[in-house]
Amino acid sequence: MTTSAAALPAIAPAAKAESFATRYGALCALLLLAAAVRLPLAFWPNIVHVDELYQYLEPAWRLLGHQGVVTWEWRDGIRSWFLPTLFAGPVALGDWLAPGGWGAFVVPRLVVGLASLSIVVTAWHFGERISRSHAIVAAFAAAVWFELVYYAPHTLSEPLATAVILPAAYLLTGELARNRLFTAGALLALACVWRFQYVPACAVFALAACWRDLRNTIGLVAGGCVVLVLSGAIDLAHGSAPFAWLVQNIQQNLLHDRASEFGDAPAAAYVLQASILWSGATLLMLLALWRGWRHAPLLIVAAVGNVAFHSMIVHKEYRFIFLSIALLIIAAGLGSADWVQMMRRQNPWRSLAVVCGGWLLLSLGLSGATLIMRDNWMRGIGVAQLMAELEADPEFCGLALYAINYPFVPGRGQLAARRPIYSFYRDDPLAKGRLPAVVRTHQAGFNRIIGPASLASELPADFSPRSCAMMSDDKLACVFARRGACDAPASPFGVNDVLVRLNY
Template sequence: MTSNAAILPIVTVPTAKSETFAVRYGSLCGLLLLATALRLPLAFWPNVIHNDEIYQYLEPAWRLLGHQGVVTWEWRDGIRNWFLPTLFAGPIALGDWLAPGGWGAFVGPRLIASFASLSMVVTAWHFGERISRAHATVAALAVTVWFELVYFAPHTLSEPLATAVILPAAYLLTGQLSRSRLVMGGALLALAFVWRFQYAPASAVFALGACWRDRRNALPLIAGGLATLTIAAGIDVLHGSTPFAWLILNIQQNLLHDRASEFGVAPAFAYVTLMLSLWSGATLLMLPALWRGWRHAPLLIVAAVVNIAFHSMIAHKEYRFIFLSIVLLVIAAGLGSADWVQLMRQRAPRARRYWALPIVCGTWVLLSLSLSATRFMHDYWVLGLGEANLAADLSADPEFCGLALYGLPAPFLPGRGQLALGRPVYSFYPSDPLAKGQLPALVKRHQQEFNRIIGPMTLASELPSDFSPRGCALMSSDHVTACVFARRGTCDLAATSPFKINDVLVRLNY
């Protein structure tokens, strides 16, 4: 059954039957190679955007493999589902087998996330191909090189992973529809919902667009979605949870009880302000490109605006939350900027017309390079490097048998080596009710349980005298210089300390 097209005014350009695969997709293959070259090396760069990519996804997957790990309040309260950790368990196991000690377990799933991000390049190409080959090239190149998309690609977060499946769904649910496209589009939107349900309002734009002119399209769309949701429910049951109980609990905690606000709030216009700061002068080019892009793909811009508006109503804000909007806007701007190629070809002398496409593509590359090198972005590129270096050094220390985190701005420490420390971790945190302002005395009393401490250099005088500093690093997330303090000797692993990290997190409700 073929149904009416969704409301997306994109002109389809027929392709000659004699056109070979190499001619038609040669540029796309080249751009995929470029995207791979830009993204895969970043999987090895120990940059951590947020604690969540370790403690909400990689640590739970590590625990699924039978290892000990940190359990945060989200998992204790049951507001997370096991779909992504289950998917990551295989790459983590393979990575740890190939490169033990935490390095492989960290890199394995990041490589998978990097490859998943290539779906955005392919989708941008196909959106553009509906108009012309130039539109396909410019849109795909924009997604390939745009600095924010490259930056987020390797990170094991739900936002870029959900975006990687929403984009193909958006393509399938626009243009000429069929039953198979509707089923597949519904399945992908449901998958994105399970991974990042906060993207549901933006996803609904594409679902409504597909059903706007023909309500019969809703049935295959729903059928595809139900198939994915059935698999998700099965994963919940496999892990001993009630299907989708996590969704209800998450809405209760974060949307109704506003639990996330405990981790910071921002005004409603914060996302717009941050986008303008990151895009800087490039905004002057992006806005007219988006204006022209509206003619080709209005639903992309509508979905982007809906997503930003929805997240702007939530008090707790992080830039990664609107990643989907950034990708949609870049594709729409890429389609709009490709119109300038046609304009230049029409107005330029015949001998110079071939420069039109390189000029527009080169502008995208230069804009991305310049914006990625700003001081503002520099702080993002180095997030978590200090923590990762300290954790990786510990995992390679043959004498290390127990770790204490002392007086740090947060009671846990993300890092590349965190996954496979394999030793007990203790946390002495000022807000711990059991500490009661007696951190120096407590760490001295329990020092036989660990022989390494990570703490701020400024608190070195509070540590037992037999601990001496070794390596130090700037913890970029908190702008605190922390050091590894070491003592000789073994650890009393039989001790039952109340300061093991998971016990501390329970008391702090972290």
């Protein structure tokens, strides 16, 4: 397996002499295309997983001096403050531009969407090592592929870590100059701090670089140490020992198997889900990857290794292997560009258009072809709609969440609700078996309730339904309202108190 610069086709001397506009005009156009596809989705309030709010944006919101939801991960200290610290700036800017939760939700998503463009740039540079056609096709595939587009604006560690791993992979599979090694080491360390489960995939690229010459280790380690020192300093600034969160995370999730409480799946789950999402395109993808192996074997090795590692972890979510998806799409894009060269004798531009058009049609078709993707696009939309209506309600002074999926609301409105939010959850030991009576006892503290439409009869008589929306569990939930103000006495049913009792 060889990925050195000597083993890759060189760029023609004429190409090197081209002007910047000529050489990178197509890349700039592809970046504009990718941005036009991704950035508007920052305003679409769907939620991949509640983690994008409660592990990253909510902690950033609390860093700015506001009240917020504190989940068990933060109470047990298994999360790094690195990403919330980075998000604090965009959250503050968003709240300044558009107060009330909307801006604090959207601006960080715009930042993450912009960061995802590094995937397109890296795909271009991998392809440029082979030919201009390979650069265009690989970058186009990375710009439009539906999974990369879907995850791009979500404030999760997986897309952000991928956005820095891919440039490092490019640097480590080319000419290994000292500055490249240092930069790649810093990028890989950054990714590992943000998503330490990606360490095995990062190790593939690091080991490949050091295998050729052990002296390369010096530059890699030096770059990595700079980031690790920065990460440790952030931990200290937040009052914890450097990397204590990592030790706690491993103890909770690997030794105590805490993550399995949130669901488990068989070892083949990732492969099965990918085959469902790609459906009829799976065979074409495999053929493209077979061709892509000639050009970028390390990308495929790292992708497969990452899937294998995550398959050994009982708790599985498709977003965990986002890095593998990006690596495979780039490798498949490089492989499919070979078909352009096979057809170019007739008309090179036509063959390029055919292959790029195939990527676009597949992506558009698959983005809504499966029930999984249709549900993904709509996840969290219902609750976001209800919360947005409450934000605009001048009489709203307190909210109760009644028997919904979570003891908290996975919607943008909670970021800056600035009003008391209570949670009445069926599994709460203080309310179990007597939820309707408990709500009636505490109803003076709130004048709005969000709860399932089917349980309207359990709510106090003076609460009447207003607007309703479908929740992510395909159940109808409504806002129930009563007239009058709120008297907010001390209550054991504040969201954070309930989370402590439930150990959520």
